[in-house]
Amino acid sequence: MADGEYVDSDGDGYKESYVEDSDGDGQYDTVYMDTDGDGYADTVGVDTDGDGYVDTVGMDTDGDGYVNTVVEDTDGDGEFDTVYMDTDGDGYVDTVGVDTDGDGYVDTVGMDTDGDGYVDTVGVDTDGDGELDSYAYDTDGDGEFDEYESDYDDDYDDIDDDYDDDIF
Secondary structure, eight states: OOSEEEEOSSSSSOOOEEEEOTTSSSSOOEEEEOSSSSSSOOEEEEOSSSSSSOOEEEEOSSSSSSOOEEEEOSSSSSSOOEEEEOSSSSSSOOEEEEOSSSSSSOOEEEEOSSSSSSOOEEEEOSSSSSSOOEEEEOSSSSSSOOEEEEOTTSSSSSOOTTOSSSOO
């Protein structure tokens, strides 16, 4: 590791984090954290753009010793807006969630459900209630979405019960 030091990041008297200056510019830009107290780092935060703030965090959320979730502030506003996940443990990202409207909640999710490395299912929260309610599927693997479902009234029957041809 580059020059760094162990720090008590949560004030409990135990130095569970290690901060380092990975690029040698005199500023700490990487922090390794042991969030579950087992003595091993399971979360790594990095300042990738040199502004002094962590904007990318990798986490081992299932305790297997490998990072399987990464959150990132892609627009520099100080809020994480993109999450990358390996949900099946094969070492490859298969789900990406994005906060497209900046409200702090993921509202668009792309998934590779068949493991071929390409997004084949997309879910969108169109009404801002925190629930995905519109979906598009590529069921034949040709790269084109061929199925689309919407449930604008939140009763999960894929029928707009408003019946007047609008979505509200």
